[in-house]
Amino acid sequence: MKNTKNFSRREFIGASSLAGIGFALSGTPLMAQSLAIPTETFTTSKKFKIGIIGCGNRSKTIIGALNNVPEIEIAALCDIVPHKMKQRSELIKTGDKPKFVNNLDDLLNMDELDAVAVITPNDTHKEIVIAALEAGKHVFCEKPMAITVADCNEMIGAVDRSRKALQIGTQRRHSGEYKALIEAIRTKPVGKILQSGLFDYRGDWRVPEADEYPTGTPYWRLDQKRSGGVVYEMGAHIIDVNNWVFDSEPVSVCSLQGVNNFSLRKRDSSDHGGVLVQYANGAMMNYGGNVYNYGSNALDTFFGVNGTLQMGGGKLSIKYGFPNGFPKPKDLPQAEQISLTGNNREGDGVVEQLRHFAKVMDGKEKPYPDGYIGRQCVQILEGSVRSAQERRIIDIKELG
Numbered sequence: 567m568k569n570t571k572n573f574s575r576r577e578f579i580g581a582s583s584l585a586g587i588g589f590a591l592s593g594t595p596l597m598a599q600s601l602a603i604p605t606e607t608f609t610t611s612k613k614f615k616i617g618i619i620g621c622g623n624r625s626k627t628i629i630g631a632l633n634n635v636p637e638i639e640i641a642a643l644c645d646i647v648p649h650k651m652k653q654r655s656e657l658i659k660t661g662d663k664p665k666f667v668n669n670l671d672d673l674l675n676m677d678e679l680d681a682v683a684v685i686t687p688n689d690t691h692k693e694i695v696i697a698a699l700e701a702g703k704h705v706f707c708e709k710p711m712a713i714t715v716a717d718c719n720e721m722i723g724a725v726d727r728s729r730k731a732l733q734i735g736t737q738r739r740h741s742g743e744y745k746a747l748i749e750a751i752r753t754k755p756v757g758k759i760l761q762s763g764l765f766d767y768r769g770d771w772r773v774p775e776a777d778e779y780p781t782g783t784p785y786w787r788l789d790q791k792r793s794g795g796v797v798y799e800m801g802a803h804i805i806d807v808n809n810w811v812f813d814s815e816p817v818s819v820c821s822l823q824g825v826n827n828f829s830l831r832k833r834d835s836s837d838h839g840g841v842l843v844q845y846a847n848g849a850m851m852n853y854g855g856n857v858y859n860y861g862s863n864a865l866d867t868f869f870g871v872n873g874t875l876q877m878g879g880g881k882l883s884i885k886y887g888f889p890n891g892f893p894k895p896k897d898l899p900q901a902e903q904i905s906l907t908g909n910n911r912e913g914d915g916v917v918e919q920l921r922h923f924a925k926v927m928d929g930k931e932k933p934y935p936d937g938y939i940g941r942q943c944v945q946i947l948e949g950s951v952r953s954a955q956e957r958r959i960i961d962i963k964e965l966g
């Protein structure tokens with residue numbers, strides 16, 4: 567097998583077949599009958615059992631979403647803080663009562679589990695994902711995939727060796743809103759996208775309850791090494807969308823980021839950041855984020871050769887234009903607004919990504935977003951932190 571590091575995403579999809587995870591399919595899924603779920607909504611040949619690792623804040627959303635995915639049953643919960651498992655089990659609406667397991671090895675030794683969902687702090691993703699793949703489990707891993715590109719390469723290596731699926735939790739890839747954005751950019755006469763202006767301004771991270779972490783364990787989001795700061799924790803979503811829009815490899819990253827609002831709780835994780843990225847197709851991304859916003863969020867904008875698209879507030883507006891000094895094109899389209907609500911454009915993609923993951927386990931779909939897409943996002947995240955720390959432009963290739 568060719569060394570994964572040099573695999574471009576397209577090659578990876580070509581090379582690695584998911585044959586290993588196909589199951590013999592026969593007639594109407596039994597489970598659909600027993601659960602009286604209309605067969606057309608039950609999309610897999612069997613019900614899959616998943617173990618949730620990390621029963622913190624995000625697990626509430628994932629458990630809520632899984633309540634709407636009849637193809638997946640939560641069979642086990644795992645957290646290093648035992649009382650959280652009971653709290654989360656109360657949110658589970660379907661299936662049998664899950665087992666509570668407070669160490670990873672015991673959970674991975676549960677043969678009945680087909681998969682795990684990794685919903686723990688960012689710096690723990692690599693170790694847990696690799697252990698799970700090597701234990702023969704499919705893995706749904708929350709974003710960001712990992713802290714470094716080197717970590718991502720090791721995780722992709724484990725996918726290759728185990729032939730199990732790894733899907734990354736950047737849910738916008740399954741959200742109606744962002745699919746509408748991609749569709750507009752691919753089909754409307756806006757021309758090639760040359761630059762983007764993207765923003766993530768929000769309030770500060772929540773204050774955990776006193777008993778949320780083992781005594782003396784500081785909150786990981788205030789620790790740069792554990793979280794990656796504002797660009798990792800927030801930027802991962804829209805930066806991944808930008809990779810999707812540009813459909814080109816990031817080449818160079820330049821960034822300034824750090825701690826500058828000393829009215830916030832003491833931390834060493836960045837509370838603001840600006841990131842510039844140059845892509846192989848010449849396009850440029852311009853990202854800004856902070857955690858001290860008390861106002862409304864700014865609109866995300868994509869600038870094309872013949873049109874500008876702005877997204878926000880449940881709508882996508884497109885204005886068409888032509889460069890000064892050139893005659894107005896006869897067929898210049900009218901500006902338009904596309905509503906991003908209704909026509910099942912709701913749904914931020916959380917349920918949809920898990921429904922897709924069920925089909926992945928059933929051998930019907932490939933993981934999406936996969937480890938390559940996850941890594942491409944981490945290339946920009948890690949590159950941005952290195953650029954800010956070393957005060958220089960980072961060539962993505964340096965990251966491995």
Ligand SMILES: NC(=O)c1ccc[n+]([C@@H]2O[C@H](COP(=O)([O-])OP(=O)(O)OC[C@H]3O[C@@H](n4cnc5c(N)ncnc54)[C@H](O)[C@@H]3O)[C@@H](O)[C@H]2O)c1
Binds near residue numbers: 650670
């Ligand atoms: N996709 C999204 O929109 C989204 C939103 C929020 C968070 N997240 C991601 O989800 C992950 C978790 O974030 P959160 O807000 O739930 O954090 P959190 O701190 O609330 O929860 C993390 C949980 O993991 C547990 N944990 C830590 N190490 C563990 C280990 N080795 N084994 C088992 N449990 C362990 C902690 O005790 C805690 O309960 C992060 O990667 C974050 O970036 C994604």
